[in-house]
Amino acid sequence: MQFALLIYESAGDFARRQGPDAAAYWSNWSAYSGALEGRTPLGVCLQAPETGVVLRRAGDTRQITDGPHSDSPEQLGGVIMLDMDSVEDALSWAERCPAALNGAIEVRPLQFINVSVETII
Template identity: 40%
Template sequence: MIMAYEDQSAFDSRDDPARAGDYWASWSGYIAALEHSGVLQSAGGLTAPQVATSVRLRDGQRLVQDGPFAETKEQLGGYFVIDVADLDEALQWAARCPSAAYAGVEVRPMLPPPTA
């Protein structure tokens, strides 16, 4: 899985008419390249972290907090599940991800489905 992180400026770009065109063009090109190569299995974008809700269970009590739980400069903005031969190929795709240029991209293998 390729997890694309974004800073607040990138989240703000999504809705700013002056910047949205460039923002979405970079992502559209990346997604098209993933699709064209045949490696893309699934993908999804996430809303801005300000509308997130975090849930924790402590001593049997559910604790709900508006917004992201962690105060960080970068938050998860979306993900791409790809099917590639090895980590090197995954890293090549991650380096092409638009957020690699201004925030961060994490590559992590997915667990196989549990056996019955």
């Protein structure tokens, strides 16, 4: 069964990625990634929320908004896909995630659908 770990981090954690604490921040992630080897088909780290853009559409009209996009204390900082036997296994890995100490980890099962590009367009 496949799950997504949606990783929410504080503004302070986003800042730690490039500040004087960057080595310690990335060291924790390196150890976690190493432990996940063989269980993760994909994992990505997102840039800070202020680098994002949101598109909303109403009919033929589109609205573009620059980030950040939420008043929440945490913002989406990354996504890890996991191959696990159960939701409990996925939760145990979410609990070990470095971001769980200061942020939040949402565990969500993946849903696969068969949609061709022609169907979407």
